Amino acid sequence: MIPASPLPGGGDRLFTLGELERLIAERRHAVADKSYTRSLLDAGVPRIAKKFGEEAVEAVIAAVMKDKPALLSEAADVIYHLLVLLQASDLSLDQVVAELGRRTRQSGHEEKASRPPAT
Structure with a gap:
């Protein structure tokens, strides 16, 4: 299980x-004009995948530069865009967690x- 974190503004809710x-x-x-998420989903998998890749590269650069604040921010972007990509691909976080469990x-x-060859 991925740990929960406190919501901004305090309180006990995670x-x-x-x-x-x-x-x-x-x-x-x-x-769509009020929701970045909706505009991404409307743009389709290729656009979402491109954005995910851009954010991943930015996270890698921040890590190599040892810029922890930037890495934290970019990691959040990577996770968000991955979840949007999964949504657009009709896959769920539960399916990813199940796959990780299988692998462990x-x-x-x-x-x-055991993985199929990459295409």
């Missing part, structure tokens, strides 16, 4: 990736060898 996933799903039905039942080398 924010989870599951909540972010639900929010992204809800935004699919929002007005094998050694790293066995698991990697």
Whole structure:
């Protein structure tokens, strides 16, 4: 289970990736000119994938530069855009977690060898 974190503004309520996933799903039905998420979903998988890749590269650069504040910000962008990409691809966070669970039942080398070849 991915840990929850406190919501901004304090209080005891925690924010989870599951909540972010639900929010992204809800935004699919929002007005596009008011919702960045909706505009991304409307643009389709190729545009979302491009944005995800851009954010991932920015996270890598921040990590290499040892810029922790930038890495934290870019990591949040990467996770958000990954969840949007999963939503657009009709996949869920639960499916990703199940896949990670399946992989942990094998050694790293066995698991990697069991994957289909990349196309």
